[in-house]
Each structure stands twice: as C-alpha cells, then as structure tokens.
C-alpha cells in the first residue's frame with residue numbers, strides 16, 4: 001500500500017525545479033561567491049557540515065515545550081562553545097560573521113544565547129570596563145561564566161535614561177536596589193536560569209547625588225550551585241512565540257544587594273578611595289551614549305536578521321511555487337501550470353528576492369566600514385573624523401535596521417500567503433520564522449523610535465552651510481541640487497536615484513519648514529520633533545536608508561563584479577529592487593511636485609512589471625544562490641530537490657497514532673448510543 005503511494009506521488013511531482021534552473025543566464029555558484037565572497041561560503045559550509053554530523057543539532061517540526069526548548073538550546077550552545085569557533089567578534093571577524101549567518105538561519109534562539117553572552121554582555125564589559133575588569137573578561141572569553149544584558153525594566157524600555165534601578169555607593173561597596181515594581185529588570189536573555197553575571201544599567205548615587213546612568217557588571221548566581229546571591233531574585237517571563245521560547249528572557253529584582261566597587265564599568269568615570277565621583281565625560285548624555293554604544297553594533301547585526309528573513313522567505317515560497325500547479329489554459333490535471341507562472345505570484349515574491357540580495361550586499365559593505373571604524377577605536381584614535389564616522393554609523397544603522405526588519409517580516413508574511421494552505425503548516429517553517437523575526441522590529445531600538453535618530457542627524461546636518469563630507473559618503477546628496485523628473489533614460493537605476501535625491505531634499509525642506517511654523521506657534525523642541533514625524537521625518541529616515549542601499553549595491557555592481565553574466569543579472573535585480581521601493585513613495589513624489597500628470601507613475605509601474613518579467617528565467621537560480629543549505633533552511637516546501645509532495649507526505653505519515661483521550665471519546669459515544677436506546 002505504502003509503496004504504491006510512493007510511486008504514484010513520484011510521478012505526480014517529477015521536480016519541475018530543474019527545468020527552471022536551466023533557464024538562467026548565469027551560474028548560480030559564481031553569483032553566490034560574488035555576493036558573499038568565496039571564503040565566506042566555504043567557512044559557512046564547514047560550520048554547517050559540523051552541525052549536520054552532530055546529533056544535538058538534528059530536529060523535526062514538532063513544537064517543543066518551554067523546558068525542552070531551553071534544554072536543547074543549552075546543549076547546542078555548549079557544543080558550539082566546545083568547537084571553539086571564536087573567542088570574541090573582533091579576533092576573527094570572518095569566522096564570526098560566518099557563524100552568525102549560519103546560526104541566525106538555523107535558529108534565532110540558539111544564536112541569541114551565544115551572542116547575548118559574547119556580543120552584547122561581553123562587548124559591554126569590554127567597551128566600558130578597564131584593566132580592572134581583565135579577570136572577568138578572561139572568564140567571558142573562556143566561557144567560565146554566562147552573561148546577560150539588563151537594560152530594560154518593566155516600566156522603561158526605549159527611554160533608557162530614565163531607568164529606575166539605583167546603585168548607591170557605601171563605604172567601598174555598591175548597593176543595588178529595585179525601588180519599585182517598574183524598576184524590576186526584565187527581558188534580559190540568558191537570565192532566567194543560566195546567567196552567572198549580568199551587565200546592569202542603573203542610576204548611580206554617590207554622597208547623596210544622582211550621577212546618572214551607568215553600567216555595572218555584577219555576579220548574580222553562584223556558578224556551582226546556581227543559587228542567586230543575597231539580595232537578588234530572578235525569574236522567567238513565561239512563554240513566548242517561535243524560537244524565542246528557547247531564550248531565557250528573565251526578570252531580576254534587587255533588594256539591597258551589595259557588590260564590590262569593581263562592579264562599576266569605569267571607563268571615563270570612577271569613585272575615588274575617599275568616596276568622590278570623578279568623570280571625564282562632559283555631560284550625562286555623553287556618558288549615556290558611550291554606555292549604549294554597544295547597541296549600535298547590535299543594530300548592525302539585526303539588519304542581518306532582516307536579510308536572513310527575506311532570503312528564507314523567497315527561497316521557500318519560490319521553490320514551492322514551481323512545484324505547486326493550479327489551473328491551466330485547458331482543463332485537466334496534466335495541463336495545470338506552476339503557480340510560479342502567474343504574474344501576480346511573481347509580483348508578490350520577486351521584489352523580496354531582489355531586496356534580500358541588495359540588502360545582503362549593503363550589509364556586507366556596512367560591516368566592512370564598521371570593522372574599519374572599530375579598528376581605529378581599538379587603536380585609541382580620537383579625532384573629529386572618527387566622531388563623524390560614529391555619528392554616520394549611528395544614523396545609518398538606526399535607519400537601516402527598521403527598513404531591513406520590516407522588510408524581513410513583510411516578506412515572510414507574503415511568502416506564507418503565497419504558499420497557500422501548506423504554508424501555514426510548521427513544516428513550511430514560514431510562520432515560525434515570522435514569529436522568530438518579529439521581535440527584531442522591537443529590540444535594539446524599537447523601529448519607529450530609532451528612526452528618529454536618523455532624521456535628527458540628517459536635519460542637524462542640513463543646517464550646515466559647508467560642503468557635507470562624511471566617511472561613508474551616505475550624505476553626498478546634500479551637495480547636489482535636486483532635479484525634477486525629466487523623462488526616463490536607459491539607466492533606470494540612476495533615474496531612481498535621481499528621484500530619491502529629490503525626495504530627500506524635499507523631506508528635509510518640508511520637515512524644517514514645518515518645524516519653523518511649529519516653533520513660531522510656541523511649541524517646544526520636544527513637541528516640534530514629535531509633531532514633524534508623520535509623513536516627514538519618519539519618511540526621511542526610510543528614504544535615506546533605501547537610497548544608501550541602492551547606491552552601495554550600484555557601486556558594488558559597477559566596481560566589484562567581474563563575471564559578465566552575473567553583472568547583467570545583478571543589474572536586473574537592482575533595477576527591480578529600486579523600482580519596488582520607489583513605487584512605495586509615489587504619493588510623496590507627486591506631493592513634492594517631482595512631476596505632474598499620471599504619466600510618470602504609469603511608466604514607473606510599467607517598468608516595475610517588465611522588470612519583474614525580466615527576472616522570470618533567473619529567479620530560481622537566484623534563489624539557489626541565496627538559499628542556505630537544506631539542513632539550515634529546514635523547510636519541506638523550500639527543499640532544494642523540489643520534491644515537495646513526497647516530503648509533505650513523509651511528514652504526514654509521522655502523524656497516524658491515535659491519542660489516549662480517544663478512549664474517552666469512544667466511551668462517550670457509546671454512552672450516548674446506550675442512552676438513546678432507552
């Protein structure tokens with residue numbers, strides 16, 4: 001019976017994917033190596049091969065309980081530590097990036113466990129501590145301790161400056177307190193069960209004066225018994241969706257917990273032996289921005305979550321779309337066409353495929369810039385140019401993080417719908433991935449909130465009359481006059497960039513002029529900033545980020561791609577991405593009088609449609625070039641062999657056992673039938 005089924009199924013699904021692969025005009029491996037770098041591809045595969053061979057990394061589509069998720073997450077983390085793949089992010093940047101990418105695709109919960117310790121907690125101690133913290137840093141690097149990052153409190157997340165936890169200096173010691181319920185730390189990953197140490201942010205009180213927001217590294221548990229230390233209560237926040245179930249997001253309450261003074265992360269500040277607070281920071285806000293500098297690094301990493309999300313979404317939905325046949329020009333099962341053939345399906349999915357590629361190129365370049373910046377910081381450089389660099393990184397990461405994470409979530413939602421009913425099953429992995437990716441829109445700077453950082457910097461720059469030169473050259477548009485629409489040329493990407501430059505100038509001018517009106521009406525700076533967000537400052541930040549993604553991908557295309565076929569297809573990819581994002585600003589383009597009449601919009605849409613069509617033969621090979629290994633993708637609908645129905649049925653067959661409560665149902669039915677006879 002089973003054999004018969006298998007044969008029949010195989011006939012039905014002779015994988016069409018190979019036919020679509022052959023249509024491409026380029027070699028997918030060359031494309032992959034061009035985008036990612038050959039060494040990076042090899043490094044990633046080595047890690048994947050290690051994972052494939054290791055029992056602890058095997059998985060199925062069963063939803064694990066909270067306890068199971070936490071236990072398996074611990075075991076996988078331990079295995080990765082044992083493999084000794086990296087010590088800290090800057091000692092081997094390439095290895096680190098390869099590991100990040102593999103783990104983010106495999107399971108964001110596992111990635112969080114590792115990186116919260118090494119990259120967030122560890123980075124905070126290293127960047128804000130001094131030689132006084134050498135011993136704990138050694139323990140962090142050797143995995144002798146587990147760390148968590150405690151910034152958020154029940155009543156404060158975004159407004160970090162107002163955290164309520166207090167630390168009071170008392171005769172050579174520090175006393176930690178959570179003065180009210182709102183001050184209890186929460187959301188800290190790794191905290192609930194595993195953390196032995198935490199970095200805590202709190203208000204430092206010395207000699208009766210609040211010296212403001214400071215970071216501290218505190219031991220919270222005995223590393224042998226795992227009992228919390230006196231004056232510390234820790235618990236878990238409860239159940240969460242997706243991979244975050246495996247992350248120990250915990251809460252922490254301090255009640256007169258005493259720690260030695262060494263707990264203070266004392267770069268740029270200290271408490272002297274005679275109990276005096278000293279600092280080299282000019283203001284509390286300077287201290288706070290240095291303390292939270294580590295979050296800027298994190299934000300760059302979160303851009304990668306958006307990229308991974310849109311890559312996985314495009315891979316799963318497009319591979320499934322060539323396997324899934326529905327309707328056809330003539331009646332009959334044999335005449336049904338793959339849903340991939342429908343222009344509507346292409347319109348829904350191709351833009352996310354191109355977005356994932358352009359954002360990947362952008363992210364790689366951003367990391368290169370960032371690593372260059374960090375090297376100069378580590379070497380102790382202090383210059384105006386470096387300060388400018390830091391500000392530009394902050395502006396771009398604060399804008400690109402929301403753009404990337406929104407797009408990641410959007411692409412997963414669209415992919416799930418594009419896969420119809422089967423897309424809803426866990427075996428597609430799409431809904432799980434959407435749950436996994438969801439909080440990236442909130443942490444490391446809530447998207448709507450953090451976008452304001454970008455516009456603040458751009459608007460401040462706009463007040464300068466001097467030529468604007470920045471290290472990453474993302475603000476070059478300031479030095480060029482905006483030009484209205486003058487017709488399409490043969491170079492669509494440049495046409496789009498011209499429209500973007502116009503939009504940037506328009507939004508800066510509009511936000512500034514509306515701000516002036518509000519100021520004159522008596523509004524204060526806080527009110528003015530809030531009241532110029534909708535349609536103006538917010539859009540400015542998004543458009544600045546998209547403009548940079550297009551510009552950097554164009555530079556890459558022109559200067560770094562050697563293979564002619566890859567160059568040609570990447571041009572098509574960028575053309576589609578540029579038109580896709582520009583179309584979203586059509587209303588603003590007309591409002592800003594970039595052009596009048598319907599012709600521009602109509603032509604833009606026509607170009608978008610023909611650009612989608614131009615990628616039809618390339619799409620599946622493009623998917624192959626961005627897709628992670630099947631083991632990492634872990635999707636029945638997205639597996640590279642295209643044998644979707646066999647794989648679906650193989651999963652279905654695992655679920656034939658009757659549960660025990662069926663006896664109760666049988667008894668109930670029997671009882672009913674007996675009583676109906678009475």
Ligand SMILES: Cc1cc2nc3c(=O)[nH]c(=O)nc-3n(C[C@H](O)[C@H](O)[C@H](O)COP(=O)(O)OP(=O)(O)OC[C@H]3O[C@@H](n4cnc5c(N)ncnc54)[C@H](O)[C@@H]3O)c2cc1C
Pocket residue numbers: 116149150151152155156157158159186187188189244249439442443444445446447448449
């Ligand atoms: C899965 C997960 C893991 C996390 N891990 C950690 C961790 O390890 N350590 C840690 O310390 N924290 C962690 N966090 C907490 C996270 O950093 C905060 O949730 C985040 O900073 C947002 O803060 P909030 O929740 O207070 O949101 P709020 O600031 O309360 O935001 C609520 C709403 O108000 C809006 N809003 C707020 N301010 C403004 C404004 N000025 N203008 C306009 N709108 C505004 C926001 O856009 C949002 O829509 C985690 C959170 C999640 C979900």
